Each structure stands twice: as structure tokens, then as C-alpha cells.
Amino acid sequence: xxxxxxxxxxxxxxxxxxxxxxxxxxxxxxxxxxxxxxxxxxxxxxxxxxxxxxxxxxxxxxxxxxxxxxxxxxxxxxxxxxxxxxxxxxxxxxxxxxxxxxxxxxxxxxxxxxxxxxxxxxxxxxxxxxxxxxxxxxxxxxxxxxxxxxxxxxxxxxxxxxxxxxxxxxxxxxxxxxxxxxxxxxxxxxxxxxxxxxxxxxxxxxxxxxxxxxxxxxxxxxxxxxxxxxxxxxxxxxxxxxxxxxxxxxxxxxxxxxxxxxxxxxxxxxxxxxxxxxxxxxxxxxxxxxxxxxxxxxxxxxxxxxxxxxxxxxxxxxxxxxxxxxxxxxxxxxxxxxxxxxxxxxxxxxxxxxxxxxxxxxxxxxxx
Amino acid sequence: xxxxxxxxxxxxxxxxxxxxxxxxxxxxxxxxxxxxxxxxxxxxxxxxxxxxxxxxxxxxxxxxxxxxxxxxxxxxxxxxxxxxxxxxxxxxxxxxxxxxxxxxxxxxxxxxxxxxxxxxxxxxxxxxxxxxxxxxxxxxxxxxxxxxxxxxxxxxxxxxxxxxxxxxxxxxxxxxxxxxxxxxxxxxxxxxxxxxxxxxxxxxxxxxxxxxxxxxxxxxxxxxxxxxxxxxxxxxxxxxxxxxxxxxxxxxxxxxxxxxxxxxxxxxxxxxxxxxxxxxxxxxxxxxxxxxxxxxxxxxxxxxxxxxxxxxxxxxxxxxxxxxxxxxxxxxxxxxxxxxxxxxxxxxxxxxxxxxxxxxxxxxxxxxxxxxxxxxxxxxxxxxxxxxxxxxxxxxxxxxxxxxxxxxxxxxxxxxxxxxxxxxxxxxxxxxxxxxxxxxxxxxxxxxxxxxxxxxxxxx
Numbered sequence: 001x002x003x004x005x006x007x008x009x010x011x012x013x014x015x016x017x018x019x020x021x022x023x024x025x026x027x028x029x030x031x032x033x034x035x036x037x038x039x040x041x042x043x044x045x046x047x048x049x050x051x052x053x054x055x056x057x058x059x060x061x062x063x064x065x066x067x068x069x070x071x072x073x074x075x076x077x078x079x080x081x082x083x084x085x086x087x088x089x090x091x092x093x094x095x096x097x098x099x100x101x102x103x104x105x106x107x108x109x110x111x112x113x114x115x116x117x118x119x120x121x122x123x124x125x126x127x128x129x130x131x132x133x134x135x136x137x138x139x140x141x142x143x144x145x146x147x148x149x150x151x152x153x154x155x156x157x158x159x160x161x162x163x164x165x166x167x168x169x170x171x172x173x174x175x176x177x178x179x180x181x182x183x184x185x186x187x188x189x190x191x192x193x194x195x196x197x198x199x200x201x202x203x204x205x206x207x208x209x210x211x212x213x214x215x216x217x218x219x220x221x222x223x224x225x226x227x228x229x230x231x232x233x234x235x236x237x238x239x240x241x242x243x244x245x246x247x248x249x250x251x252x253x254x255x256x257x258x259x260x261x262x263x264x265x266x267x268x269x270x271x272x273x274x275x276x277x278x279x280x281x282x283x284x285x286x287x288x289x290x291x292x293x294x295x296x297x298x299x300x301x302x303x304x305x306x307x308x309x310x311x312x313x314x315x316x317x318x319x320x321x322x323x324x325x326x327x328x329x330x331x332x333x334x335x336x337x338x339x340x341x342x343x344x345x346x347x348x349x350x351x352x353x354x355x356x357x358x359x360x361x362x363x364x365x366x367x368x
Numbered sequence: 369x370x371x372x373x374x375x376x377x378x379x380x381x382x383x384x385x386x387x388x389x390x391x392x393x394x395x396x397x398x399x400x401x402x403x404x405x406x407x408x409x410x411x412x413x414x415x416x417x418x419x420x421x422x423x424x425x426x427x428x429x430x431x432x433x434x435x436x437x438x439x440x441x442x443x444x445x446x447x448x449x450x451x452x453x454x455x456x457x458x459x460x461x462x463x464x465x466x467x468x469x470x471x472x473x474x475x476x477x478x479x480x481x482x483x484x485x486x487x488x489x490x491x492x493x494x495x496x497x498x499x500x501x502x503x504x505x506x507x508x509x510x511x512x513x514x515x516x517x518x519x520x521x522x523x524x525x526x527x528x529x530x531x532x533x534x535x536x537x538x539x540x541x542x543x544x545x546x547x548x549x550x551x552x553x554x555x556x557x558x559x560x561x562x563x564x565x566x567x568x569x570x571x572x573x574x575x576x577x578x579x580x581x582x583x584x585x586x587x588x589x590x591x592x593x594x595x596x597x598x599x600x601x602x603x604x605x606x607x608x609x610x611x612x613x614x615x616x617x618x619x620x621x622x623x624x625x626x627x628x629x630x631x632x633x634x635x636x637x638x639x640x641x642x643x644x645x646x647x648x649x650x651x652x653x654x655x656x657x658x659x660x661x662x663x664x665x666x667x668x669x670x671x672x673x674x675x676x677x678x679x680x681x682x683x684x685x686x687x688x689x690x691x692x693x694x695x696x697x698x699x700x701x702x703x704x705x706x707x708x709x710x711x712x713x714x715x716x717x718x719x720x721x722x723x724x725x726x727x728x729x730x731x732x733x734x735x736x737x738x739x740x741x742x743x744x745x746x747x748x749x750x751x752x753x754x755x756x757x758x759x760x761x762x763x764x765x766x767x768x769x770x771x772x773x774x775x776x777x778x779x780x781x782x783x784x785x786x787x788x789x790x791x792x793x794x795x796x797x798x799x800x801x802x803x804x805x806x807x808x809x810x811x812x813x814x815x816x817x818x819x820x821x822x823x824x825x826x827x828x
Contacts, residue, residue, distance in 0.1 A: 106575070139608035149607035156574055157607070161598050167564050168599060171571020178527070178553065178577060185571075201564025208559070363609035364643050366667035368695070 049257060051325040057099060057256050058320060059334050061091040061313050064115040066342045067124055068287075071114065071131055075291045079350060080131045084145045087115030089286040092312035093218055094119035096259030097186055100267055101154075104181070108156040108169040109188035111146035112218075112285075116188065120153040124341055128349035136348070141355040142363065163189060163196030166215070170202040173213035173276070184212045184270045192223025194237050200244075203276070207244045210275040214266045215241075217278065218253065220285040225297035238280035246276050253281030254312045257319075284310065370419045371440040374428070377406065377413045379625045380676055384408040385433045386441060395423045397444065404430075404441070409509065409680055410541050421446045494654065496693050503684035511653035511685050512542045512618075512674065515660035516580060518689040520550055523578060526664055529556040529569060530582030530619075539584045540620065540679055566592030566617070570599045573615040573669075580664060583619035586635045586673060592617075593638075600669035601644030616663045618672035621649070622713070622764045623812060625677070629800035632808075634765030636712065639671040640741035640774070646695055647741040649673040651716035653683035655739060658693030666695060675714040698745035700752065704732035707758040707822050710749055710775050712738045715762045715813060722818035731826055741771065746778040753783045758825040759791040762813055767795035789825040794818050 068086040075084045087094070090112075098119040101107070109116050117127050122138065130137030130148050138148045146160040156172060159165040169187025176183040193199060194217055206213045217237045221228055228235050238248035247269065251262040259281065266277035284306045288295045295303075320326050377384065388405040391397055397417045404415040421444035428441040435441065506514070520526045527550075532539045534547040534557040547555045558565040562583065569579040583589040589596065596617055603611045622634035639647045646668055650656040656674070663670040685691070701716060702723050711719040716737045723733040734752050738744065753759050759779050761772035772793030779791055797811040 108571075137608075139606055139610070142608055143606040147603075147606035149603075149610045151610050156571075156611070157603065159599070161594060164567060164594060164599055167567025167595065168571035168574065170564075171568040171573070172575045173571075174568055175572045175575030175577045178572070198563045198567060201559070201561035202568065204559055204561065205564060205568060363605045363607075365646075366604060366609075366612050366614075368666050368668070 049260075051320075051323075053099070054316065054320050054323075054325055055330075055334065057095050058313070058316050058331070059338060060095045060098075060119055061256070061316065062335065062338045063124070063341065064088075064091045064094065064118050065313060066338050067118060067128070067345070068114060070342050070346050071128065072287065072291065074128075074132065074346065074350070080145065081133065082144055082146075083111065084131065084291045085112040085289065086285070086287045086291075087112055089306070089312070090218055090220060090253065090281075090283045091115055092256040092259050092316070093188075093216065093253045093281045093283060096256040097216060097263045099256075100260050100263040101186065102183070102267075102271075104154065104183045105267075106154045106156055106169075106172045106176075106183065106185040107188070108165045108172060108185065109158065110162065110165055110190060110193060111158070111160050112190070113146065113148060113158045117148055117150065117153075117155055117158075120150065120155045122148075122150050122153055122155065124345040125348045128345045129352050132349040132352070133354065134349060134352035135355045135359075136352045140359055140363075142359065163193040163199050165189060166193065166196070166199045167202040169215070170206045170211055170213055170276075173206065173211035173270075174209070176212050177209065182212075182271060184214060184267050186214045186216055186267075188216045188218055190223060191217065191219040191221065191228050191237060192226070192231070194219075194240060195223075195231060200240075203241050203244045203246055206276040207241070207246050210273060212270040212273070213276040214263070214270050215246075215276060215278045216263075217280045218283055219280055220283050222285070222289065222297065224289040225293070225295075227297070236280070238278055241276070241278045246278055248278035248280060250280045250282060253283035254310045254315060256312060256316055283312075369424065369446065370421060370444045371427075372403070372415075372417070372419075372442040372444060374406070374435045374437050374439045374441050375413075375415060376437045377408055377411060379627050381408050381410075381437060383434050383436045386428050386430060386435050387412070389426060389430045389442075391423050391426075391442075393423050393426055397421065397423060406435075409507070417444075419444055419446070494699060496658070496697070497654070497686050497691075502687045504687050505682050506653045506657075506685045507680055507682050508650075508653045508656045508674070509540065509542055509679040511657035511683075512660055513544055513546070515657045515664070516543065517546060517549065519661055519664040520546070520554060522689070523664075525576065526578045526580065527554040527556065528580045528582060529558055529565060531558055531560055531584050533557060533582050538582075540676060542674075542679070543582070562588050562592040563595060566595035567599060569615055569617075570595050570603075570613060570669075573600070573613045574603070574611055576612075578614045578616075578664060580616045580618060583617065585624075585631060585676070586619055586621040587631050587633055589617065589619070589635070590633075596639075596645070596669070596671065597642050601642050604668075605644060612667050613669050614667045616660070616670045616672055618660070618663075619674060620676040620679075621673035622675055623677075623796075623801060623808075626803060626805060626808060627801075628803045632801035634763070634796065636673060636741055636763065636765055637770045637774075639673075640744075640771065642742075644669065645742060646670045647673065648695060648739065649675075649713040649741065650739060651678070651701075651711075651713055651737050653681070654685045654691075655693065655699075655737075657685055658691050659695065659739065661692045662695050665692070670695075673713065678714050678717075696740045696743035696745055698739055698748040699737045700734060700748065701737045702733065702735040704734035705756055706731045706733060707760060707826055708734050708736060708749065708752040708756045709760045709762055709818065709822065710736045710738055711762040712741065712771070713764070715764055718813060718815055718818060719762055722815045722822065725815065725819055726822055729828075731822060731828065733822060738771075738775075744774070744778075746775070746782065749775060750779060750782045753779050754786045757786050757788040758822075759787070760794060760818065760821045760825055761791065762794045762818060763796070764813060765796050766798055767793055768798065770795055789827065792821050792825055794821045 094115040133141040148158040172185035252258040385407040401417045424445040425443045533543040534555045569581040623632035709719045761775040763771040776791040
């Protein structure tokens with residue numbers, strides 16, 4: 001990698017535990033460990049979640065929510081260009097699955113990827129700067145919203161072609177099996193991608209070769225503007241692996257604890273040599289497919305109904321309060337802290353320099 | 369009376385070995401009987417009788433090598449037929465079918481012997497090969513095989529995957545005996561799912577492995593071109609240099625013989641236009657080996673375009689596992705001062721043959737084998753044109769937006785003032801490949817077309 005000439009600031013994201021550290025007085029989940037990422041993850045989901053865990057997830061989910069809201073705002077201001085697909089409403093999936101992953105496992109997803117990157121522990125400044133096309137962005141402004149990567153965090157993108165990440169994810173799993181390293185790849189795709197032929201080519205090989213792959217279908221009900229019912233002859237997407245003998249289950253993707261339980265089961269299955277596993281996460285995206293989506297295909301009432309009754313963050317907050325894990329003030333402190341992180345990231349991403357023109361011809365080829 | 373003729377087992381087969389007779393003179397055969405086994409460097413097949421009758425004579429003994437297609441190999445006498453009523457059948461009357469046990473077929477005696485076609489020896493020494501290097505004569509097929517085997521021995525992260533690469537020993541036998549040496553962990557038979565396994569290979573490369581993905585032909589890789597272009601070629605750039613994708617996509621490209629439009633396309637220009645890819649198309653066995661080894665070692669995605677018609681040709685190759693050629697260097701295969709002919713892959717042989725013909729008429733053509741299309745060594749081409757002042761670009765594929773368009777542009781840009789004639793192109797005709805033998809021959813570039821084009825730019 002020819003990095004010597006970059007104008008970009010330090011590549012390493014700041015220590016996430018500092019960026020996201022709760023203020024004094026607020027609960028300190030997992031002191032000394034990153035707020036996000038795999039280091040704090042237990043091997044399997046415990047039957048009862050601890051206070052620290054729940055506050056940690058709450059904080060990560062809220063970070064994604066506030067981050068995406070700000071991304072939407074920056075898009076409206078013309079600071080983010082092109083396509084921008086927001087993850088709002090689906091936060092429990094990325095955070096829940098990340099919490100059961102092990103160090104060295106790999107993640108790969110499509111273009112609705114901001115939430116996954118934050119859950120994987122990438123620095124919000126690095127992600128948002130990529131969205132604004134600036135030099136400190138994770139790809140130095142050459143990738144954009146749909147194409148971001150962090151090898152360090154095990155995040156393999158960020159892919160813009162619907163469904164293309166599925167064979168790629170199977171390939172990551174192939175490499176794990178080839179090396180017999182005990183690692184699992186988590187491949188995320190939507191209900192729309194679930195109709196792509198290459199998904200089934202990958203399913204077939206994954207089961208045939210017992211690859212350690214977990215396929216996570218984030219069924220947010222709409223592929224752009226086409227509902228699952230209008231696009232899929234089999235609407236139960238967890239059954240899409242049946243003809244390949246791949247186990248699948250439907251999961252409430254709005255409940256992080258349900259995500260974790262199913263995720264741990266799937267990961268264990270894959271990690272112990274039993275082959276791939278499909279999780280269909282029933283979820284909902286609150287915003288349009290992308291920023292330019294007029295959302296004529298669904299009613300305002302439908303969206304409001306989900307927000308009111310199934311919101312994954314509200315749901316988690318209710319549980320935290322019911323279990324007496326945090327007072328309203330403590331939760332407010334987390335809210336304030338997250339807001340501050342996002343505000344700082346936005347300011348950073350807004351003012352960071354654009355990539356130097358000399359970057360145009362770098363990173364096309366690796367030096368032989 | 370009916371002659372049983374030596375059948376063609378594949379579109380490109382010209383001759384083969386008659387390995388075994390299942391019948392003897394005096395036997396009665398009926399249609400559908402397996403009467404013989406024949407072998408080529410690609411396969412072993414059974415010959416089925418089409419007609420009924422008594423075997424009057426075995427004309428070619430078992431074990432005979434180099435039996436030309438359509439040679440009479442046995443003679444049948446029909447019921448009640450007089451022995452004197454001799455009348456050779458005008459068409460082949462034997463059909464072949466794949467041997468039931470294909471694994472057995474693959475394990476038969478080493479292929480490539482007795483069926484190799486000796487191509488004209490390149491008259492020029494390769495500056496990359498030190499003087500005094502010991503050379504051995506090897507087919508292009510075996511040179512490719514040796515390159516893969518040597519690199520797999522050298523680097524445990526290198527593996528081969530594709531359709532029929534393992535148990536079948538390769539659809540064109542390029543992977544012969546690799547399964548036996550490396551096992552099924554590293555020589556992986558895939559389902560017939562080009563898009564899927566190309567993408568899977570790219571994912572494995574993202575994770576640091578070095579896959580060699582074999583396409584049975586690049587015509588089938590069109591199903592996988594999204595994985596090659598969008599995922600393999602672009603990801604390094606899109607990730608700001610974080611993701612490395614060291615992978616080789618290889619297999620035969622372009623026209624074979626009589627396989628029609630969907631199996632005869634030359635993709636050189638398509639892949640040659642994509643930043644992030646390296647594109648190689650070797651002509652002889654030494655280049656096939658030296659450049660494939662370089663491709664496997666290269667940290668970038670490499671599209672390695674072979675040619676089925678060249679697999680059986682023998683050339684000199686430096687002995688040993690250390691022979692690696694640089695990617696992106698053209699090779700002057702024949703020196704001349706009258707005109708520059710550029711070519712790749714099989715077309716290099718056509719250019720050399722045309723040059724020999726032209727020499728008889730006092731035109732000395734310089735033949736530049738581009739070897740790689742990306743990066744393209746246009747400096748060598750430009751230097752040659754500065755000397756010859758004339759250019760003919762030769763390629764098998766379609767002309768519009770093709771290699772010739774690119775070569776001509778670069779020569780015009782860098783050597784305009786040296787040109788004594790407008791640069792010209794010889795390329796495949798602008799139609800889908802027809803099946804009929806005469807029409808197919810009209811589509812492909814030929815020595816005659818090259819000679820004509822050269823004379824035109826030489827105003828002769």
C-alpha cells in the first residue's frame with residue numbers, strides 16, 4: 001500500500017472507548033474495552049443479559065440511529081452525494097449480531113452498511129468522512145456510502161451490487177475452512193437480494209462444502225419500493241435454504257435479545273463444522289430506500305405504527321428500565337454523549353479536506 | 369460394405385490414438401456396440417458402431433498413434449454383401465460417446481504424446497531467458513499445468529477451483545494429476561455456477577488466499593463478469609488500498625473450431641478496458657508458463673486468456689521452477705524493417721506465418737507479441753513503428769472498440785510523425801461466429817488477410 005503520500009490524518013481510528021466513553025456519573029460498560037467491537041462479546045448469548053451488556057447495546061444502537069439521522073441531514077445539505085441508504089429501524093440486527101461475533105470473524109454486507117461499520121467499531125468520524133467524500137474517510141473518499149471497508153475490524157464491505165456480497169461472504173468462509181481457523185463469516189443481505197440467483201449458487205456451495213457461514217437476511221419488507229409479497233413467491237425467506245438442506249429460522253429483528261440468541265445458535269452451528277445457517281431477521285426501515293425515495297408504496301400510518309410499537313431502541317430501553325438497570329437520567333446521559341460524538345463526527349466530516357488530486361491514481365493496483 | 373472412420377471427439381481434434389479394439393475380424397457387430405477406444409490429449413472415448421455387419425478387416429492396429437480424423441480404421445461387410453462391392457463411405461459412420469468411467473479416462477496414459485502439433489519455432493531469443501538456459505519441449509497445456517503445480521508447491525495459499533478441474537482432470541486436461549498431488553482441499557471441483565464460484569473465489573482472495581479460478585471457457589465467464597469487474601477489479605480502489613485481491617481467472621478464450629457464436633467470443637478487449645485488472649494472453653509454452661507463474665504471484669486480479677487451439681502445440685520452455693516472466697512486457701518475435709504487426713495469443717503464429725510469406729516478396733515484417741493487454745507495453749510497439757513506419761494490428765475478436773483501436777490510437781499519439789501510411793487493423797468480422805466451416809473461416813483473421821493488409825500499408 002502506497003500510504004506515504006497521503007494527506008489524510010492518522011489512519012487508525014481513535015480508541016473507541018475514549019470516543020464513546022460515558023461521562024462521569026453515567027454507567028461505565030466494560031471499562032477499558034472498546035464500546036463496540038468483538039472484544040467484549042461473549043462466545044454465546046447469555047440467557048439473561050447483564051446491565052453492562054444492555055447499556056452497551058443501547059449506546060451502540062443509539063449511536064447508529066443518531067449517526068444516520070445526521071447523515072440524512074448532511075445529505076439534505078448537499079454534503080453527502082450519490083446514494084445514501086440509511087439503517088434507521090434495523091439497528092438491533094447489526095449490534096446484536098456483532099455482540100455474539102468472535103475476534104477474527106468477518107462481516108460483509110450490501111450498500112446499507114453504515115450501521116454495520118459502527119457496530120464493528122469503526123470510528124464515526126472515519127465513516128462520516130467517507131460519506132462526505134473527504135480524505136480521512138475509510139477509503140480516502142474513493143468508496144463513498146456503499147463501499148467502505150475495515151480489515152482491522154473484520155469488515156469486508158460495503159458492496160454496491162445487490163447480492164454480490166453473498167458469494168464473497170461464502171468465499172471468506174471458504175478461506176476460514178481452508179485455514180481451519182475456527183472463524184465464521186457473517187453475510188448480510190436484504191429481502192431484495194434474496195431473489196438474486198448468485199445467492200443460491202453461494203448457498204449450494206456453502207452447504208456442499210460445509211462452510212462456516214452465517215447468512216443474515218435483513219428483511220425490512222421492501223426491496224426499494226417492491227414489497228416482499230410482490231417480489232417473492234416464497235415470502236418466508238428463512239426457508240430459502242431448504243432445497244440446499246440449510247437450516248434457517250425467522251427472528252424478530254427488532255428485539256436485540258432475540259437476535260443474539262438466534263445469532264449465537266447460528267454461529268455455533270457454522271463454527272462447529274455443521275455448515276451454513278440462515279437467519280431471516282424481520283425488521284423495518286423507517287426511511288426510504290435511499291434519500292431520493294418518495295415512499296409512495298407504503299402509508300405514513302404503516303411507518304408510524306412500526307415506530308410506535310416495534311422500535312428496537314425503545315424496546316431495549318423499556319427492558320433496561322423494567323429491569324432497573326438504569327435510571328432515566330443515566331439513559332439521558334448516554335443520549336447526550338452519543339449526540340456529542342455524532343456532532344463532532346459531523347463537524348469533522350464537514351470540514352475535513354477533500355482527497356488530494358494525487359490520490360486519483362493510487363490504490364488501483366497493489367505493487368507486485 | 370462400410371468403412372468405419374476415425375471419429376473426431378471434439379471440435380478441435382485432428383488426430384488421436386487408437387488405443388484398443390473390442391472386435392476382431394470375423395465378428396458380427398450391431399449398431400450401438402462399443403467397438404474401440406480412442407484417446408487424445410484431452411480424453412479417452414469409446415467408439416460405437418453405427419452400422420451392422422461382419423468385420424471384414426481391421427485397418428488400423430490397436431496402439432497406433434497419430435491416426436487422422438476420418439481415416440478408415442475398419443471395414444464392415446453388410447448381410448449378403450459381396451466382398452468386392454467396395455465403396456468408401458463419404459461421411460464418418462462412427463460416432464463417439466464419452467467413456468462411462470471418466471475418471472478412468474483421465475488416468476489413462478499421459479496425454480499430449482503423439483498428438484502435439486509442432487508450431488513454427490520463434491526465431492528470436494527471449495531477452496528474459498539467459499543464454500545457455502537448458503530448454504525442454506513442452507506443450508502449452510503442460511506448461512500451464514507445470515506453472516500451477518510449481519506455484520502450488522511454493523505457496524500453500526494457492527489453490528485451484530473450477531468445473532471439472534479435479535476428478536475429471538480438467539476439461540482440457542490442464543489440471544491433469546493436480547488432484548493426485550495436492551488433494552481435494554486445494555484442487556476443488558465446483559458446481560456449474562460461474563457467477564457463484566467466481567464471487568466465492570474473490571471472497572477467498574479478500575481473506576488472503578490466492579485462488580486460481582478456471583473457467584471452462586471465457587465464454588462462460590460472462591456469467592461471472594460482475595464478480596471479476598465489480599468485485600475483484602474495483603475493491604482495492606474503493607477500499608482506499610485496504611483490500612488486496614490476488615486471484616487468477618484463467619481458461620481458454622476466443623474461438624475454438626465450429627462451436628458457434630456463444631462459444632467463440634474473444635474477450636481480450638473487454639477485460640483489457642478495466643482498470644484494476646491485469647490481462648495476459650500468451651502465445652507459446654514458455655510465455656504460458658512464465659506469465660502464469662507471474663500472474664499467480666501477482667497481488668492483483670489477473671485475467672489470463674488462453675487459447676484452446678494452442679494447448680496441443682509444443683514449444684521450448686526453460687527447464688526448472690524458477691522461470692518467471694515480467695507482466696507487461698511485449699516481445700519482438702521477429703525483426704523486420706518494412707512494417708510492424710502486433711498480435712496476441714494464437715494470432716502471433718498467424719503473424720509469423722504471414723511474415724515468412726511476405727519475406728519472399730521482399731517485405732520484412734516485425735512481429736510484436738503484445739503478451740499483455742493491461743498493462744500494455746506500447747513503448748515496444750511505438751519503438752518498432754518508429755523503425756518500420758507502418759502498423760498492422762491483428763486480433764481475433766471484433767474490430768470496433770477493440771485492441772486494434774487502442775493500439776492505433778497509441779501509435780498515432782506517440783509516433784504520428786513517423787507513420788508513412790494510416791495504421792490498419794485485421795480482426796474478426798463484425799458478426800456473431802457462424803457455425804458453418806466456410807463461414808467460420810471467413811470470419812477469423814487469416815494469413816491471407818494479414819498479407820493483404822500489410823501490402824496495403826506498404827502500398828504494394
